[in-house]
Amino acid sequence: MTTRPPSRGGAGRKGSGAGASKRPGRGPGPAGKSPFGAKSPFGAKRPFRNAKDPERERTGPRTSALDAAQRAASMRGEADKRAPWRPGDAPDAEAEHRDQQDLPSRIRSPRPETPEDAPRRARAPRPEATAPVEGPTRREQRAAASATLASGVQTLVVEEDEAEMRIDRFLTTRFPQLPFTRVQSIVRKGELRVDGKRAKPNDRLLPGMSVRVPPLKLDAVGERPRSAQRDATDADFIRSLILYEDAEMMVLNKPFGLAVQGGSGTVRHVDGLLESLAGPDGQKPRLVHRLDKDTAGCLIVAKTRLAAATLAKSFRSRSARKVYWALTAGVPRVPQGRISTYLAKEEPTDADARMRVAQHGDDGAAHALTYYAMVDNAAQKLSWLSLKPVTGRTHQLRAHAAHIGHPIVGDPKYFSIENWELPGGIQNRLHLLARRIVIPHPRTGKPVDVTAPLPPHMAQSWNLLGFDASRYDPIVEAPEA
Numbered sequence: 001m002t003t004r005p006p007s008r009g010g011a012g013r014k015g016s017g018a019g020a021s022k023r024p025g026r027g028p029g030p031a032g033k034s035p036f037g038a039k040s041p042f043g044a045k046r047p048f049r050n051a052k053d054p055e056r057e058r059t060g061p062r063t064s065a066l067d068a069a070q071r072a073a074s075m076r077g078e079a080d081k082r083a084p085w086r087p088g089d090a091p092d093a094e095a096e097h098r099d100q101q102d103l104p105s106r107i108r109s110p111r112p113e114t115p116e117d118a119p120r121r122a123r124a125p126r127p128e129a130t131a132p133v134e135g136p137t138r139r140e141q142r143a144a145a146s147a148t149l150a151s152g153v154q155t156l157v158v159e160e161d162e163a164e165m166r167i168d169r170f171l172t173t174r175f176p177q178l179p180f181t182r183v184q185s186i187v188r189k190g191e192l193r194v195d196g197k198r199a200k201p202n203d204r205l206l207p208g209m210s211v212r213v214p215p216l217k218l219d220a221v222g223e224r225p226r227s228a229q230r231d232a233t234d235a236d237f238i239r240s241l242i243l244y245e246d247a248e249m250m251v252l253n254k255p256f257g258l259a260v261q262g263g264s265g266t267v268r269h270v271d272g273l274l275e276s277l278a279g280p281d282g283q284k285p286r287l288v289h290r291l292d293k294d295t296a297g298c299l300i301v302a303k304t305r306l307a308a309a310t311l312a313k314s315f316r317s318r319s320a321r322k323v324y325w326a327l328t329a330g331v332p333r334v335p336q337g338r339i340s341t342y343l344a345k346e347e348p349t350d351a352d353a354r355m356r357v358a359q360h361g362d363d364g365a366a367h368a369l370t371y372y373a374m375v376d377n378a379a380q381k382l383s384w385l386s387l388k389p390v391t392g393r394t395h396q397l398r399a400h401a402a403h404i405g406h407p408i409v410g411d412p413k414y415f416s417i418e419n420w421e422l423p424g425g426i427q428n429r430l431h432l433l434a435r436r437i438v439i440p441h442p443r444t445g446k447p448v449d450v451t452a453p454l455p456p457h458m459a460q461s462w463n464l465l466g467f468d469a470s471r472y473d474p475i476v477e478a479p480e481a
Contacts, residue, residue: 163207165204250301256294329383329407332372344364354395378467409426
């Protein structure tokens with residue numbers, strides 16, 4: 001006569017449910033003996049003891065993770081070569097001995113090898129001990145991701161140092177050869193999903209999020225030949241623009257007419273020039289914010305991804321303070337004031353479209369706030385305005401200056417005063433300068449205060465109009481919100 005082996009219990013076994021106590025030898029133990037309390041998490045009382053086999057009381061499972069790992073290593077013939085943990089996870093000898101003493105006697109050692117194990121071990125080749133392989137560089141990772149992207153759908157996982165990045169910037173960082181306009185189109189059409197949901201280009205990512213990228217047809221891009229002479233020239237040019245630099249960041253004096261990022265028909269830009277400063281692993285300095293092509297002045301660049309995320313967060317939280325100088329037509333009746341409007345693009349699909357003053361609730365409308373102060377004027381015809389933007393909308397200062405009836409001199413988009421002639425000796429170029437920026441340092445948190453000089457065309461106008469660039473700027477007294 002055969003006897004039924006004793007059950008180990010568990011919610012998945014027959015007779016282990018609520019009605020198991022009606023069967024002999026299956027009743028629950030004394031109150032309070034269950035490891036989950038009086039009731040298991042699944043709603044049924046669990047037997048802690050087995051009345052049929054008292055010797056098995058409180059002995060735990062018949063096997064353990066340690067036993068399984070050691071047995072598998074023994075079967076492969078490598079029990080003495082490799083520990084059942086990853087490198088760095090193995091306990092010390094004293095802790096291992098203590099754990100072995102705590103285990104029941106039948107599971108302290110791996111199962112002895114049997115004659116049946118010999119053929120199995122002979123068929124399994126023993127892996128040769130190899131040195132650890134270094135991971136791919138950042139440039140190789142980007143190339144591999146680009147190849148995968150071109151072949152089909154890909155799911156990317158946001159890393160820790162990519163936290164708080166915009167979706168469009170995340171994609172351009174992972175896939176440098178993908179045009180920025182194409183990135184915006186992908187997001188706008190809903191082809192890109194974040195954790196299964198549609199997203200906007202300016203949405204921020206968090207570590208661990210999954211970004212689903214659709215299949216794209218990209219031109220085969222080989223390894224772009226780089227000229228050492230050209231890299232040296234570009235690097236020297238970028239270094240000549242540095243106003244401030246340390247291990248985490250630098251502030252450039254962006255000249256008039258140099259674009260910050262590439263676009264249709266734009267070949268030379270700051271983002272491309274920064275390639276010449278890339279390190280051996282392909283890491284290059286990163287843009288933190290943007291200026292219009294014809295706006296000169298302070299441009300912040302981060303040297304590490306962590307610094308880029310921290311500095312970008314300072315801009316979003318409005319911890320950064322910015323001061324702009326502009327030469328405008330006419331003289332405002334109120335020398336110091338506040339401009340608060342809603343701005344929206346006239347052409348939503350155009351990244352560089354003209355901004356219009358909109359109403360609250362209009363499609364794409366965003367609030368924009370600017371403080372201004374007149375520093376000086378010339379014969380009641382031209383004004384030197386100092387501007388402090390609280391928000392950072394596209395073309396905000398140019399649109400606000402035009403909104404109050406004093407557009408910036410040389411602005412091709414917003415200057416629309418009829419029968420207005422450019423004074424002699426003043427160049428028809430945008431007279432807008434990102435004069436000063438104060439931002440917390442990404443590592444120390446202490447303020448970094450940088451001031452940019454007047455670009456050549458604005459310096460010429462200041463000299464002709466008799467403006468003193470060292471004059472006190474009343475905008476520093478304007479509110480910060």
